[in-house]
Amino acid sequence: MLNKLLFKNQDRKQLVIAMIGAFMGITFLITSIHYLIKVNEFGEGADILGPNTIMVQKKVSNSSSLKLTRTDFSPEELQKIKSEPFIRDVKPVISNNFDVSFQTDDPLVPYFRSDVFIQTVDQEFLDVKNINWKWKEGDKFVPIIMPREFLVMLNTFMSASGIPQVSDDLAKDIKFKFKLSNDDNTKKEYVDARIIGFTNEVSSLLVPGSFMKYGNALFSDGKEQKITQIMISGEESEFGLVEELLIKRGLESKNAQMVVGRLKSMVGTLFLVVLGISVIAVFVSGLVLIQYMQLLMSRNAYEVRTLLRIGYHPHEIIRKFFINFVKIFGIVASLGLFTFFIFKYFLDSMFETGGLYIDKEITLGSIGALILAYALFTIASYRTAKKGIFKEF
């Protein structure tokens, strides 16, 4: 009976307009947050190196070929790059100064041997933090990160040998070994090695710094080692700035990572714009709903006042308005969530068709945003109802 009394005096048209606005805002809010997170996650896990991590070197020009300009990095240059706000970390990449060959050492895999080029990478640049990226003399094996193209080459060799090809996981079980030697091959040592991850960003085998130090100490010819490559990790969604820095400083990197970084920044920015518009839409439609509530209370001022005068408790009337509007927003939020699932179904299919395999799990962030919007609306509607009812007391 109270509902009939308090909510009969409604201008449904205004309510429907406010609900449509809130519905659209909520739908785009969840969708944009979901895909913003997905875009930022894109490519993670496929590479053991952290997201937005690239290995760069100075561009080789005619003048550098003639040794008129330097191709190595000085400590001051590293410091300058590191001081940029969009750069998370910079570390030099150390290369081997001795001969290294890499070979299979497993009865299940045919013999394969190749001279290789090894480099170091610091633990901070690895995406997986719980791996044991350490080595010391006497350890059972050296952990290595293999370029994915090396695995492709290995699989081509396996296929040609009539042996089944190996997946990433199986490759991690194959026993390998390094042969370290000096220039004239008078000194050599074999060290067991195991793959712990793969990378698309680097063409050399990556090893812990301690192993490189060990090899360089025992097998190098003693020449001074120059830093010709560095590892850079940039801030999320600021890859454009990293790219600008590379151009400014005459640096270059593998194009693939740059393209992915640029694409992620671009799509991320696009979703950020949609997110901004959605937040404004949710905010404005929330305000319209609250304003509608105020209007409804003011239209029912006589009814509210009379109820209070005949003994109704203000909180009971507040509860009626509050629950009514929380239900309305609940319907809007549910419809928004349902529409998001429909959008998601079509967008995921479109991304897949376009070759972008995005993880299909629902992001907690998008659900969290919905809960936050709902909670804020709940608080706002309670406060508005309380203020409006007590005004009539």
Next chain:
Amino acid sequence: MKITLNKVLPTPLASIAHNDNSIWGSFIELNEGQRIMLNASSGKGKSTFTTTTIGLRTDYSGEIMYDDKNIATFSPNDWAQIRQTKVAVVFQDLQLFPKFTVKENLLIKNQLTNLYSEMEIIQMLEALEIGDKWNQECGLLSMGQQQRVAIIRALIQPFRWLIMDEPFSHLDIENTERCLKMIHDRTIEQNAGFVLTTLGENHGYSFDHELKL
């Protein structure tokens, strides 16, 4: 429950000269179970007395006490409880819901305490000759019929005091007598008192006490 007015003077009436026997600015005690007539001409503050005494207006000087408690200290919780179980009111402008039927107007009040059954409420309407209006919108009733609905609404709650602001202004003598009888019976039944404001007419009822404004 005793109602005490200690030198109460509503702000809008402060500039008007009041008689020596006026309750405004005096010390007045309304004792439990008393049947009181508040007699005054228009503009002397009969409605102001009603709204001030039941806490709807706070623009006055002095003190109004329910037993030993100053009503200025009551919380919204306290007022809801008082208006449900201690003080019933018939407002001069009746305060009915015009789009609601008689039934809805009465049941929305009765559901606060569930003191009466629907059948008993219908019997009360019949006693006041409006039993056939049960399902009719209040806004479509005559003023006299609406007054009787408002009186019944005030009576279907437990109360210690019934305060009525010119409740019979649109009723003929017969209907006034019927209403007064029902009010009398209900106050006796509840051992409650009432205050009836009038323009001088005592409606043939024998009041315990008469107050003037």
